[in-house]
Amino acid sequence: MSSERDRDAIAGRFRAARRAAGSFADFPGELPATLDEAYAVQDAAITGWDRPVLGWKVGRIMPPFEEALGAERLAGPIFDVREGEPAMPVFADGFAAGEAEFLLRLGAVPAGKTRFTLDAAADAIDAVHLGIEIASSPLRPINDIGPAAVVSDFGNNNGLVVGPAIENWRISGFEDWTVTTLIDGVAVGTGAARGFPDGAIGAVRFFLELMARRGIAIVPGWWISSGAVTGVHEAKPGQTVEARFDGHGSVKCRLEAAQPS
Secondary structure (H helix, E strand, O other), rough: OOHHHHHHHHHHHHHHHHHOOOOOOOOOOOOOHHHHEEEEEEEEHHHHOOOOOOEEEEEEOOOHHHHHOOOOOOEEOOOOEEEOOOOEEEEOOEEEEEEEEEEEEEEOOOOOOOOHHHHHHHEEEEEEEEEEEEEEEOOOOOOHHOOOHHHHHHHOOOOOEEEEEOOOOOOOOOOHOEEEEEEEOEEEEEEEHHHHOOHHHHHHHHHHHHHHHOOOOOOOOEEEEEOOOOEEEEEEEEOOOEEOOOOOEEEEEEEOOOOOO
């Protein structure tokens, strides 16, 4: 991007499309060349969104983007958190997917700390729940374009479904559980959080260090989504997404078309 004006214009176009429940066929402006530029777009979009941040999604960056950008993960804000078996809005003419995830709720984090071990990251977590991330964006080819596009539009997030808590999560071995995602009752993917770099706790460590670099203060109670344990599974309005966690519980929601707001 060549200027702050370009950054603000891209952020404004994404906000407008989300409010209108609209869609894009192409990135709405010059694609950020770096993740720092993309996070600057994200910051501008958050500033104009007028809704409180309730948590943050963390997602994997896969090859070849990982090598090109020098990062394994990315993050984006979450503004919609629901419980039970809710109807979750997605952009019908954009991108939409359901992702089985572990949801890690933050407690107190030492002020001024910029580097974290895995143990220190675990100490910052006060609960772990089963959950589903609703990945959705007005930009239909968002994942094909790559991480810079994903970061620019709220991390390609449009909500979180919070399921049951994991009792004694630190000794539960939850990162080794087999997780299955189903769309309309049909299994579409399986996996385990241990397959991520440093597991689900590694997602929290990444997030805490990223917020320190971005100068964003941690808010106790924020939810951190671990990343898609079984992969990213596209779905559409009217379909049901279910995540099953190795006999330890499940989470379910139904997708519906987002409406203008």
